[in-house]
Amino acid sequence: MPEVRIIAKNFMDMVASMPAMKLDKLYENGFICEAILRSLPPLGKKYVLQLLHIDVPVAAKLLEEWVLPDGYTKHRVAIDRLVQLRVFVEAVDRKNDKTYKLNPTFQKSLQKLLVHGGTLPREPMPSNITVRLPTLDDLEAYALQQWECFLLQLISSSLVEKPSNISSSLMKVFQRRLLSQRDKEAPKLTESGFQFLLMETNAQLWYIIREYISNSEERGVDAADLISFMLELSFHVIGEAYNINSLTDFQRSIIRDLADLGLVKLQQGRKESWFIPTKLATNLSVSLADSSSRKEGFVVVETNFRVYAYSTSRLHCEILRLFSKVEYQLPNLIVGAITKESLYNAFENGITAEQIISFLQQNAHPRVADRTPTVPENVTDQIRLWESDLNRVEMTEAYYYDEFPSRDVFEGACDTAREWNGLLWEDSKKMHMVVKTGVHTYVREYLRSQK
Amino acid sequence: MVNAIKGVFISCDIPMAQYIINMNASVPASDKFIIHILDSTHMFVQPQVEQMIRSQIAKFREDNTYVKPN
Numbered sequence: 001m002p003e004v005r006i007i008a009k010n011f012m013d014m015v016a017s018m019p020a021m022k023l024d025k026l027y028e029n030g031f032i033c034e035a036i037l038r039s040l041p042p043l044g045k046k047y048v049l050q051l052l053h054i055d056v057p058v059a060a061k062l063l064e065e066w067v068l069p070d071g072y073t074k075h076r077v078a079i080d081r082l083v084q085l086r087v088f089v090e091a092v093d094r095k096n097d098k099t100y101k102l103n104p105t106f107q108k109s110l111q112k113l114l115v116h117g118g119t120l121p122r123e124p125m126p127s128n129i130t131v132r133l134p135t136l137d138d139l140e141a142y143a144l145q146q147w148e149c150f151l152l153q154l155i156s157s158s159l160v161e162k163p164s165n166i167s168s169s170l171m172k173v174f175q176r177r178l179l180s181q182r183d184k185e186a187p188k189l190t191e192s193g194f195q196f197l198l199m200e201t202n203a204q205l206w207y208i209i210r211e212y213i214s215n216s217e218e219r220g221v222d223a224a225d226l227i228s229f230m231l232e233l234s235f236h237v238i239g240e241a242y243n244i245n246s247l248t249d250f251q252r253s254i255i256r257d258l259a260d261l262g263l264v265k266l267q268q269g270r271k272e273s274w275f276i277p278t279k280l281a282t283n284l285s286v287s288l289a290d291s292s293s294r295k296e297g298f299v300v301v302e303t304n305f306r307v308y309a310y311s312t313s314r315l316h317c318e319i320l321r322l323f324s325k326v327e328y329q330l331p332n333l334i335v336g337a338i339t340k341e342s343l344y345n346a347f348e349n350g351i352t353a354e355q356i357i358s359f360l361q362q363n364a365h366p367r368v369a370d371r372t373p374t375v376p377e378n379v380t381d382q383i384r385l386w387e388s389d390l391n392r393v394e395m396t397e398a399y400y401y402d403e404f405p406s407r408d409v410f411e412g413a414c415d416t417a418r419e420w421n422g423l424l425w426e427d428s429k430k431m432h433m434v435v436k437t438g439v440h441t442y443v444r445e446y447l448r449s450q451k
Numbered sequence: 452m453v454n455a456i457k458g459v460f461i462s463c464d465i466p467m468a469q470y471i472i473n474m475n476a477s478v479p480a481s482d483k484f485i486i487h488i489l490d491s492t493h494m495f496v497q498p499q500v501e502q503m504i505r506s507q508i509a510k511f512r513e514d515n516t517y518v519k520p521n
Contacts, residue, residue, distance in 0.1 A: 392508075
């Protein structure tokens with residue numbers, strides 16, 4: 001079964017895949033340089049800082065001497081990353097040796113940043129103009145609510161009472177890989193759609209942002225501008241108000257989309273209007289691996305396979321419905337049961353047992369979250385068992401060989417199949433063997449050469 | 452002369468293997484699909500029966516579960 005995974009990594013991979021011309025333009029912005037510097041592996045950071053004030057190319061051999069022999073692989077990884085991001089420019093000197101030099105644009109921006117300090121293009125607004133700023137807790141609640149509303153609309157537009165302002169064409173873009181629509185039927189979640197719902201908020205956000213950026217060219221927006229604005233946004237302070245008039249026209253046009261996603265909150269005063277970045281925005285430049293934001297969970301799983309979810313959110317209910325049978329719903333509580341049938345439904349939709357278990361663990365109610373195990377072991381084991389029950393029979397297309405003329409030929413054929421990693425079964429006494437279909441031609445060639 | 456046959460290689464646990472063997476025994480002689488029983492957990496069958504076996508097993512699994520009516 002082919003496994004569909006949504007690759008959600010980070011901004012930097014996206015930056016690395018941009019054409020050189022655009023990259024150089026991006027590096028004119030000091031914040032991008034800082035974000036890049038932050039994202040580098042430790043050795044990479046060291047190299048950049050050491051070469052920061054050197055204007056001539058440095059031989060690759062010299063760089064190698066800086067690390068101990070057993071750090072060589074890390075050295076390679078760092079150098080590759082730097083070259084990939086075009087922070088290092090590779091060249092060959094007269095003696096045919098490889099040399100590295102910092103990208104001049106990047107170097108200039110970073111030097112400036114180091115000496116003058118980073119200043120945002122806009123200052124927070126004084127508090128006498130911006131009355132009734134939300135508290136940090138309010139802001140986080142707002143961001144999550146906005147995000148949830150967006151997700152609900154994404155999976156089924158009929159579920160939301162007040163739809164957000166995201167244009168339906170943009171929504172279609174986001175849905176493209178998560179929903180599949182056959183004519184006249186209601187759209188259905190695809191395999192990656194199901195997996196998407198079980199992902200962590202940051203991973204989901206990153207997926208949506210990635211779609212947003214990769215689709216930007218079709219909407220006539222420059223991807224480089226978009227990336228640089230989002231990275232810049234991630235350096236703003238959470239909860240501070242920034243004047244909307246300080247944005248360029250282009251930025252103003254996309255800030256509404258970002259507000260709908262919950263990245264910023266827009267507010268209006270008597271004369272001015274301003275935006276307030278939320279936690280979702282500032283988490284953007286952090287790579288997903290090291291963002292460990294834990295939300296308060298809401299699920300309690302009991303040993304009798306009952307699931308109690310203390311939640312008012314319809315999204316949570318929809319998610320639980322993916323793999324359990326929702327039995328009743330009270331205003332603040334959803335009660336469901338994990339049954340064999342409900343799980344088989346989930347497995348059919350391409351959700352794996354591990355994903356379900358990790359969802360239950362990550363969203364555990366605070367009352368059970370510090371217990372070990374968070375989810376009762378008999379439940380997790382049973383979920384895994386039911387999954388493996390589906391895979392009790394393994395079938396592989398293959399070829400069966402018998403009647404080998406001699407043991408040498410038989411063993412040679414076995415070795416050939418083994419070399420290609422295609423030997424499924426052998427019986428050396430009776431001289432029979434089974435190989436994968438893909439390896440059949442190699443074995444046949446071998447047998448021909450033996451004649 | 453070495454002989455090669457195209458087919459499907461099945462690897463499963465012992466009860467499942469017995470179930471498949473039983474399935475093979477219950478069909479008329481012209482529809483028999485097992486070419487070789489290799490050992491207690493492996494067998495080699497006709498290439499076209501893969502889907503048939505899978506759906507039979509799924510049916511067998513469903514027959515053994517009881518859904519509480521709503």
